[in-house]
Every structure is written in C-alpha cells, then in structure tokens.
Amino acid sequence: MPPHKPAVFPIASFIPDDRSGSGAANRGGNRGISGSRSDFRKLPLRKIPLLADAMEDTLLRLDRANSRVNFTKGQEIIRRSEQSRDVYILLSGQARVIYFSEGGKAVAFRRLDPGDIFGEFAAIDGRGRSATVEATTAATALQIPEGLFWDILRTDHLFAGSLMRHLVALLRSLTSRIVEFSTLGVKNRIHSELLRMVKSASAASGRAEITPAPTHSDFAARISTHREAVSRELSRLAKMGVIERRGRTILVKDVDQLEQLVRDSVEE
Numbered sequence: 001m002p003p004h005k006p007a008v009f010p011i012a013s014f015i016p017d018d019r020s021g022s023g024a025a026n027r028g029g030n031r032g033i034s035g036s037r038s039d040f041r042k043l044p045l046r047k048i049p050l051l052a053d054a055m056e057d058t059l060l061r062l063d064r065a066n067s068r069v070n071f072t073k074g075q076e077i078i079r080r081s082e083q084s085r086d087v088y089i090l091l092s093g094q095a096r097v098i099y100f101s102e103g104g105k106a107v108a109f110r111r112l113d114p115g116d117i118f119g120e121f122a123a124i125d126g127r128g129r130s131a132t133v134e135a136t137t138a139a140t141a142l143q144i145p146e147g148l149f150w151d152i153l154r155t156d157h158l159f160a161g162s163l164m165r166h167l168v169a170l171l172r173s174l175t176s177r178i179v180e181f182s183t184l185g186v187k188n189r190i191h192s193e194l195l196r197m198v199k200s201a202s203a204a205s206g207r208a209e210i211t212p213a214p215t216h217s218d219f220a221a222r223i224s225t226h227r228e229a230v231s232r233e234l235s236r237l238a239k240m241g242v243i244e245r246r247g248r249t250i251l252v253k254d255v256d257q258l259e260q261l262v263r264d265s266v267e268e
Helices: 056-065 120-125 146-155 157-183 186-200 216-222 227-239 255-267
Strands: 068-071 076-078 087-092 095-100 106-112 132-135 139-144 207-210 243-246 249-252
Touching (some): 056 139, 056 146, 120 146, 146 157, 157 186, 186 207, 186 216, 186 249, 186 255, 216 227, 227 243
Antiparallel strands (some): 076 132, 087 139, 243 249
C-alpha cells in the first residue's frame, strides 16, 4: 500500500440485489437500504444471511474457531496481491473494496456492510488477493481460515449452495450494470439505482423509505458519475413529487412512477 493515502476515484460498486446469496436469508430479515445496520456481534451466527441455511455443525465449528477480529477505522484488512487465503464475514461496521494502480491511484469498487463476505476469491482459486479491503469505520469480522472454509464447503452442501448463490448474484449484478453503462444515460442510471434501493427497502402503499440514504458522492460512485449529476436529478425528482429528502432519508413517494421512469428508459 502506498505510504500516503491518495485520492480515491470511485467507480460503480457492483452490489447484488440479494446481498446474502441465500434464498432463505431475506425471510423476515433486516433489509437495510444502504446496507444492513445490524450488529451481528450481538446475534447468533444463524442470523447472518449467508449462514441462515448452514448446518448446525458448521455454526458450532465457526463458534469454536473463536476468530472474531477487530479493526480500527482506516485499517487495512487484506491487501491486493498478498497471498493470504482467509475468508471474512463482516459482523459490524463498514469497509470498502479498493484497488491501487501501479501509480498509487486508488479506485473504490464497492462498500461492505454487516453480513457481507469477502476474501472468498483467493480462497477459491488460490491466487493473490484481487483487491484491498479497508475498514471505513471501526469494524469486527469473522475470520475463517482457508482450511476451515474448504472443510465446510465439502461437508455442508447448504452453505456451499448459499455461497454459490452469492457468487451468481454478484455476477448477475455485474452483468446488469454493464448493460446499463452501455445503454443508459446518467439520468436513467440514477433512476435504476434508486429503484434498486427501493427494492431492498420495506415498501407499502406505493411508498418506500431509503434510510440511511447514501450521500450524493456515494450514490455517484455506484453508477460512475459525479455528485453534481446526482444532486440535479434528485432535485428534479423531488419537484416531480417522486421523492422527498428528509435528512439522511429519501422517501420515495411514488414507487410506481419511478418504475415507469425506468421502464421508459429501457424502451427508448
């Protein structure tokens, strides 16, 4: 890692719609918008979406491993290209996946929230880390040694299935966003991203609350644009009566109209 922290140039964060990768994970679960605010340190491992369907023996083995590690804000958890193989599940706090170029430029890829898994790529293919993961707040993670990770995959087909769904969801999300970047303008990408957030929130009577809403800069990072474009379009949507901004909350007042805006952009 460079000796100083360079400016970060965000690109779209490819976050799957089903963050858990487990079909059972969202049954009655906490469905946060900008990522779950759950603190899984205080909850049984069964509450972690990725482990919702795991065998009891798997949870006992993870508990016995006693591998909960704490990180301070700004601390590097894993570093790109290093040969470590441990897998992590974030229990509390937030982190970001970043990539440092040869010239020291940092590019932000995606944000990690409680319940998210990371480090699995290196454990699966045996290659170096594909990116750096850095804590953006004080955070705690469940650290799973490579050997235990593979033992669980071999013995727990339910966990293996959840992991496969997680990886497929990641791939589907990446594919969808590549299509969006290739076919939609900035305004339309904003609508699509906003609708994705709505679908992750609890909606009733055609309304939905996105809370805590991402900052304009974070929003822009998800769709490869700049914060000014996001600010302008959200202001326009507010004047149309589609949304209302309330501090760190975005109230989507007319989900049907937002869906129509997305359909119209796809049909253009």
